[in-house]
Structures are given as C-alpha cells and as structure tokens.
Amino acid sequence: MSLFCRPALPLLMPLAIVALAAVFLLNRGTAQSGKSDDASATKKIVLIAGKASHGPGEHEHRAGCMLLADQLNRSGLPVEAVVVTNGWPEDESVLEGAAAVVIYADGGPNHPAMPHLGTLRKMAQAGVGIGCIHYGVEIPNGEPGDTFLELIGGHFSTDWSVNPIWHANFVNLPDHPVTRGINDFQIRDEWYYHMRFRQSMEGVTPILSDLPPERTLKSHDGPHSNNPHVRAAVLDRKEPQHVMWVYQRPDPLGGGRGFGFTGGHFHRNWQHDDHRGVVLNAIAWIAGIEVPGDGVPGKTPTDEEMAANLDTKGR
Numbered sequence: 001m002s003l004f005c006r007p008a009l010p011l012l013m014p015l016a017i018v019a020l021a022a023v024f025l026l027n028r029g030t031a032q033s034g035k036s037d038d039a040s041a042t043k044k045i046v047l048i049a050g051k052a053s054h055g056p057g058e059h060e061h062r063a064g065c066m067l068l069a070d071q072l073n074r075s076g077l078p079v080e081a082v083v084v085t086n087g088w089p090e091d092e093s094v095l096e097g098a099a100a101v102v103i104y105a106d107g108g109p110n111h112p113a114m115p116h117l118g119t120l121r122k123m124a125q126a127g128v129g130i131g132c133i134h135y136g137v138e139i140p141n142g143e144p145g146d147t148f149l150e151l152i153g154g155h156f157s158t159d160w161s162v163n164p165i166w167h168a169n170f171v172n173l174p175d176h177p178v179t180r181g182i183n184d185f186q187i188r189d190e191w192y193y194h195m196r197f198r199q200s201m202e203g204v205t206p207i208l209s210d211l212p213p214e215r216t217l218k219s220h221d222g223p224h225s226n227n228p229h230v231r232a233a234v235l236d237r238k239e240p241q242h243v244m245w246v247y248q249r250p251d252p253l254g255g256g257r258g259f260g261f262t263g264g265h266f267h268r269n270w271q272h273d274d275h276r277g278v279v280l281n282a283i284a285w286i287a288g289i290e291v292p293g294d295g296v297p298g299k300t301p302t303d304e305e306m307a308a309n310l311d312t313k314g315r
Contacts, residue, residue: 063267
C-alpha cells in the first residue's frame with residue numbers, strides 16, 4: 001500500500017495549489033464587485049455629501065451624512081459607512097467594493113452624479129444599492145431622469161414635481177423591512193412631491209405618503225412651484241403623494257435596490273427618531289443588510305452631535 005501512496009503526494013500537491021488559487025481569485029472578484037453570498041459579511045456604504053448650500057441648518061449635507069454614517073457604524077450591524085465630502089469623489093477608488101452609495105446633495109443640472117451616470121449604471125448592474133436624499137432626488141429630465149428611473153425608481157421632475165415646505169402626517173405605514181421600528185409620525189420639512197415614477201410603479205413601493213394641504217399649491221406655476229398636473233392630482237383627484245419610496249430593480253437592470261427620500265431639508269429633523277430611523281433602515285436595506293425587527297439600532301443624537309460638522313455658511 002505504501003508504495004502506491006508515496007508517488008500520489010507530488011501529484012496531489014499541484015492540484016491543491018490550483019484549487020486554493022481558484023478560491024482566492026473567486027473571493028477577490030466577489031469583494032471587488034461589492035457582492036457577497038454571506039449575508040453577515042461587512043457591507044461598505046459610501047455616503048456622498050454635496051457642497052455647502054442654503055442657510056445655516058438647511059441642506060447640511062456634510063453634517064447629515066456624517067451623522068447617518070456614525071449611527072450606522074455604531075449600530076452593531078455588519079456595516080462600514082464612509083463619507084465623501086464636497087460632491088463626487090475625486091478618487092473613485094473609494095467606491096470600490098461598495099454595497100451601496102447614498103447621495104445627499106444639491107440636484108438639478110449641478111447634481112454631482114451628472115458627469116458620472118455611466119459609473120452609477122455600471123454599479124447598479126453589479127447589484128450596488130443606490131439612494132438619494134432631498135435635493136439629491138432631482139435630476140434633469142431626459143436621459144438623466146430616465147437613468148434615475150432605472151437606478152432608484154423615481155425622481156423629481158421639473159414642471160411636474162413641486163417642493164413646498166409643509167407639515168406631513170405619515171400613518172398606516174406599509175409592512176416592509178424599511179418601516180421596521182418606525183411609528184406613525186408628523187414632521188415639518190420641505191417634502192417634495194408628485195415625483196415621476198417608473199411606468200405602473202414597476203418595482204416601486206411607497207413608504208411615506210400623505211395628501212398635501214391645498215395651501216402647498218398656492219404658488220404661481222413654475223419649474224418647482226406649481227403646475228396643472230400636480231393640481232389635478234392633489235386638488236381634484238385627492239391622490240396621496242409619495243415622499244419616500246424604495247425600489248427593487250428587475251434583473252435586466254442588475255436586480256439591486258434603491259430608494260428616494262425627499263425630506264432632509266432641515267438638519268434638526270435628523271434628531272427625530274422616526275425621520276432618521278426610516279432613512280437608516282433604507283440605507284441598510286439597499287446595502288443588502290437584514291433590517292432588525294426594531295429597525296437599525298441607535299440612540300437619539302445629542303445636541304452636541306447635531307451641532308458637529310455643520311458648514312460655515314456665514315455663521
């Protein structure tokens with residue numbers, strides 16, 4: 001027996017080396033693509049904060065992203081949240097291995113994603129989750145808007161959507177992982193509404209909805225303020241408006257996830273547990289993290305934490 005066993009060892013060793021190399025390359029490719037078959041594996045989340053904008057306490061992209069990232073990193077969930085400031089990263093290597101990208105920035109023609117829609121499409125095709133907060137949901141109509149319909153399921157469309165400040169009342173939340181631990185709540189914000197969504201709401205699930213008051217449509221018609229389409233929807237048909245939604249992309253578009261959240265104008269609102277919590281849940285969900293039954297764990301930010309990382313803005 002021993003005469004036959006000894007020669008077999010030199011033959012088996014090269015086969016073992018080849019097998020180990022194959023495993024290494026497979027794991028390396030998985031890490032680079034941002035995908036993992038292990039649900040407990042640490043998921044990298046990149047939050048892209050836009051440049052300083054508006055007055056103090058408004059559009060605090062940097063402070064808001066850093067607050068959300070800190071809450072995620074301290075949640076005990078398998079996540080590594082990193083923040084890029086001043087818009088799209090100059091060094092795109094920070095995006096490598098990301099399970100999700102969240103953009104909280106001024107939108108419109110100067111949206112930080114405008115020159116990088118091709119990159120976002122490739123990331124979406126690889127299954128990377130994509131989320132947009134507040135002004136970040138607005139992208140010009142045409143090809144950019146159509147791209148956002150594929151990436152996050154909807155977007156703010158000029159001469160169709162509006163951006164008034166109003167007190168929204170969110171009740172009867174849908175049964176979805178993103179609503180876990182979230183109670184009915186009321187809050188005043190610049191809630192954009194009458195979004196342009198995918199045809200027949202394909203893959204789109206509304207999360208926060210309410211019927212805006214008539215006073216939100218008292219302005220003159222304009223690209224952001226009012227138009228016949230929104231008046232017909234709200235004043236005539238009394239259609240509740242979806243100001244937060246989640247999106248499951250179909251397989252031809254990568255099969256990943258996205259969300260849009262139109263609140264976030266006032267920085268102080270991140271101290272509201274349900275307002276902040278539903279966004280944290282959405283970020284975790286698009287990254288492929290199982291949202292706990294009570295939502296992403298976290299504590300109400302202190303006043304000191306809320307005041308950290310604010311932009312100068314002429315203070």
